[in-house]
Amino acid sequence: MQTGGTSGSVRKGVAAAACGVLLLSLSACGGSGGGSGSKGDGGSAGKAGGAEARTVDLKRIPDxxxxLYKQIPANSRQVVAVYGEGKDSADSTVVLYTKHDATWDRxxxxxxxxxxxxxxTDHHEGDKRSPVGVFTLSDAGGVLADPGARLPYTRSASxxxxxxxxxxxxxxxxYVIAIDYNRVKGTSPNDPTRPEGQSKGGSIWLHMDHGSGTSACVSLSESGMNYLLRTLDPDRHPVVVMGDKAELKA
Structure with missing residues (x-):
């Protein structure tokens, strides 16, 4: 299990260097665009509080x-699926699927x-839309102490x-988990490097919910983030599959 001690100290320099460009990095992810909501638990579909809702013997990720399904790596055994309600909607449902043998459990x-x-499907800086696609999940971090994350975790006030x-x-x-869109894997989530250029946006994260839409990230409850941090395992090659329902089914 990866904890905050070793990885946090290794990355301290990266986090500090990124601090000076934090506002630029966060512009793709946060923003103060209104919405009053709480960071409390968002619940689950059919189960309150994100409770376990296991469905066995799924031959593939539903819907x-x-x-997109063909873009999921063959060795991936953890998939976070984000089902957007519509192309122009800020509402979504986040589901963790775990592969056992040849089947997926919800x-x-x-x-x-x-x-x-x-x-x-063509995200650019400042468009206030989340990118559709399949992306690996390699790094995590946040303001709070490492809750027992398996992914490398960088704690920083930045x-x-x-x-x-x-x-x-x-x-x-x-708490944040970096979505590997236009970023360098193996670095702190707030590393500002964007290999495809600034115009393609970046700093797309899973992070804690404030009750309304983001600037491009995906947000969920604090308890949900805590669970994902303690569950997503680099040895299981986790990925996120995300988009509005129509694009996901295409």
């Missing part, structure tokens, strides 16, 4: 068409949010959301 479900303006944002957003980045 994900061949185009392990946990949470209510969540995505970009304020919905989804896009994750703190600016206090000129709405108060409901102040805890958004207490």
């Amino acid at each position: 994900v068409g061949d185009r 392990t946990r479900t949470w209510k969540g949010h995505n970009g304020k303006k919905g989804w896009t 994750f703190q959301a600016p206090h000129y944002w709405a108060k409901s957003h102040w805890h958004d980045f207490d």
